[in-house]
Amino acid sequence: MTHKLSDGGQVLQVGVLARVEGEGGLHIAIHDGKVTDVQLKIFEPPRFYEGFLRGRSYTEPPDITARICGICPVAYQFSSCLALEDACGVTMPDHITAMRRLLYCGEWIESHALHIFLLHAPDFLGYDGAIEMAADHGPVVEMGLRMKKAGNDLMDLVGGRSVHPINVKLGGFYRMPTVAEMRKLRPRLEQALEDALATVELVSTFEFPDWEQPYTYLSLRSEAGYPIEGGNVVTSDGGAWDVREFTQHIEEFHVRHSNALHSRLDGSDAPYVVGPLARYSLNFDRLSPLAQDAARRAGLGETCRNPFRSIIVRAVELVYVFEEALRIMDAWRDGQVPSVPVPARAGEGFGATEAPRGVLFHRYVLDGAGTILDAQIVPPTSQNQPSIEADLRVMAERWVELSDHDLSHRCEHAIRNYDPCISCATHFLDLTVDRT
Amino acid sequence: MTPADEPVLLGPLVVGLGAPDRGDDAVGLAVARSVGVLGLSGVQVTEHEDPTGLIDLWADRGVTVVIDAVVSGQPPGTVHVVETGSDAAALPESAWAGEGRGGTHALGIAAAVELARALGRLPRRLVIVGVEAAGFDYGTALSVPVAAAVPDAVAQVLAVLHGEDGRSPRAASAPEG
Numbered sequence: 183m184t185h186k187l188s189d190g191g192q193v194l195q196v197g198v199l200a201r202v203e204g205e206g207g208l209h210i211a212i213h214d215g216k217v218t219d220v221q222l223k224i225f226e227p228p229r230f231y232e233g234f235l236r237g238r239s240y241t242e243p244p245d246i247t248a249r250i251c252g253i254c255p256v257a258y259q260f261s262s263c264l265a266l267e268d269a270c271g272v273t274m275p276d277h278i279t280a281m282r283r284l285l286y287c288g289e290w291i292e293s294h295a296l297h298i299f300l301l302h303a304p305d306f307l308g309y310d311g312a313i314e315m316a317a318d319h320g321p322v323v324e325m326g327l328r329m330k331k332a333g334n335d336l337m338d339l340v341g342g343r344s345v346h347p348i349n350v351k352l353g354g355f356y357r358m359p360t361v362a363e364m365r366k367l368r369p370r371l372e373q374a375l376e377d378a379l380a381t382v383e384l385v386s387t388f389e390f391p392d393w394e395q396p397y398t399y400l401s402l403r404s405e406a407g408y409p410i411e412g413g414n415v416v417t418s419d420g421g422a423w424d425v426r427e428f429t430q431h432i433e434e435f436h437v438r439h440s441n442a443l444h445s446r447l448d449g450s451d452a453p454y455v456v457g458p459l460a461r462y463s464l465n466f467d468r469l470s471p472l473a474q475d476a477a478r479r480a481g482l483g484e485t486c487r488n489p490f491r492s493i494i495v496r497a498v499e500l501v502y503v504f505e506e507a508l509r510i511m512d513a514w515r516d517g518q519v520p521s522v523p524v525p526a527r528a529g530e531g532f533g534a535t536e537a538p539r540g541v542l543f544h545r546y547v548l549d550g551a552g553t554i555l556d557a558q559i560v561p562p563t564s565q566n567q568p569s570i571e572a573d574l575r576v577m578a579e580r581w582v583e584l585s586d587h588d589l590s591h592r593c594e595h596a597i598r599n600y601d602p603c604i605s606c607a608t609h610f611l612d613l614t615v616d617r618t
Numbered sequence: 619m620t621p622a623d624e625p626v627l628l629g630p631l632v633v634g635l636g637a638p639d640r641g642d643d644a645v646g647l648a649v650a651r652s653v654g655v656l657g658l659s660g661v662q663v664t665e666h667e668d669p670t671g672l673i674d675l676w677a678d679r680g681v682t683v684v685i686d687a688v689v690s691g692q693p694p695g696t697v698h699v700v701e702t703g704s705d706a707a708a709l710p711e712s713a714w715a716g717e718g719r720g721g722t723h724a725l726g727i728a729a730a731v732e733l734a735r736a737l738g739r740l741p742r743r744l745v746i747v748g749v750e751a752a753g754f755d756y757g758t759a760l761s762v763p764v765a766a767a768v769p770d771a772v773a774q775v776l777a778v779l780h781g782e783d784g785r786s787p788r789a790a791s792a793p794e795g
Binding site: 249300312313316320323324330334343345 | 667673674736737
């Protein structure tokens with residue numbers, strides 16, 4: 183709704199920004215047709231996870247921090263495991279790392295399938311939401327639900343539950359799934375891989391605004407394979423550093439309009455981006471030939487800087503993770519230990535993994551008994567806040583002549599390009615527009 | 619459509635919806651377990667956490683009962699019964715718009731119902747038995763008024779099943795599902 187201001191300007195207020203996780207708002211000030219200010223206001227209250235981890239045992243963060251988010255608990259589990267295992271000087275055997283990657287594939291599938299079909303596709307196809315879209319595009323929604331179910335089943339199998347897995351522990355798992363159990367799931371994943379390839383083709387036909395981001399991209403990069411459950415940090419500016427150096431390069435700071443800390447890279451005030459576009463653009467060579475081919479057929483180059491095309495990149499990533507899940511399952515053999523001991527020792531540990539929406543970093547300081555003295559969590563949405571604001575500054579100016587309703591809708595679409603998770607970031611959205 | 623063309627519907631489904639370790643959110647699971655131990659012939663009883671997963675479960679069913687915790691401002695333990703299904707009118711938009719459009723990464727039960735309706739995958743009759751919750755704190759047990767409401771909620775489930783076959787549900791030699 184629009185309110186007249188005493189100075190002749192206008193304030194547009196729209197309800198809570200839709201289809202994002204958590205509570206927040208967006209304020210846009212427009213003066214003489216120019217956007218003068220954009221503030222992404224995350225007013226979901228601070229959640230103090232880092233505070234209440236202090237004084238707890240080093241074995242607890244995988245279970246506690248998983249509760250930060252219902253859509254990416256595995257990311258929290260494995261970033262915390264990596265950091266705590268680093269602090270204790272323990273490296274995981276390859277088979278445990280492979281099983282972590284398999285569970286993480288399940289989380290990417292659940293998250294990407296939900297976002298592409300139920301949250302983001304309605305923006306491109308002109309619907310208010312998935313329910314309205316389903317009435318006209320039933321088979322498309324059915325395809326998305328099929329893939330999401332395959333992800334749920336994979337999470338069930340490896341994690342013990344499709345929401346908030348319970349099978350993860352420091353040092354590995356409580357129980358490993360068996361070859362026989364994996365074999366039962368295989369036909370569903372094979373079907374889902376075909377669905378994922380069809381998804382890339384489908385979303386590549388959407389109309390995309392013509393714009394490319396000039397920001398620095400940051401992601402993990404692994405020795406082999408597309409980065410998921412670990413790796414070192416690389417940037418599009420040529421930066422390459424160990425996760426242990428994360429806090430030397432990434433500085434968190436508070437801005438008045440948000441309860442979620444912003445981040446800056448190497449002291450620069452220019453935004454940087456984490457998530458699918460960064461991962462893809464910095465790791466195209468690490469994708470499988472099938473995923474690379476699907477991307478090329480969808481019109482993507484080896485890098486992608488158009489945030490609206492992130493829906494294609496997510497679909498390409500779906501292709502990759504279905505293939506990857508099948509590969510890991512085919513190579514699995516029974517009888518391997520589910521976990522290794524992680525004895526406590528005093529020290530500081532660092533861990534980062536690629537959550538579906540970008541790099542998630544954890545740092546812990548332990549005493550000799552394993553009590554947590556300090557904890558730091560840097561979630562992806564928090565890192566992406568400045569780039570979301572910067573995108574909107576450009577986009578809102580293009581859309582300034584639109585009606586209040588259409589402007590709101592477009593801004594929501596631009597925000598959903600990032601699949602933001604506001605509850606993770608407060609650690610998101612009412613929209614207000616000042617027109618003067 | 620002639621009777622011979624009509625699809626064969628599967629037997630009744632009872633779904634407890636909720637998380638086991640979030641206080642009163644577990645009430646749907648508690649009710650489903652109480653119904654499950656009765657071993658009712660021809661009735662599948664299951665538990666679920668993700669409402670979107672229900673669309674697969676209840677498609678092709680004649681009747682489905684979903685038990686879930688609700689918050690409507692009524693006193694904790696109040697049992698609500700909502701009748702819907704492919705033969706019934708849609709839920710009011712106010713029941714799902716907040717979650718289907720404005721919600722989060724996960725759809726709630728009402729959004730799952732209307733998404734299933736749009737896809738033509740609702741059971742003929744869907745009954746939602748809601749139990750008014752007091753709290754959803756992690757790691758807590760059911761609150762006293764919600765625990766006390768479980769027998770009433772079970773009775774509502776049995777009444778639906780009874781109404782479907784016109785007789786009292788009876789125990790089978792082994793539970794199904």
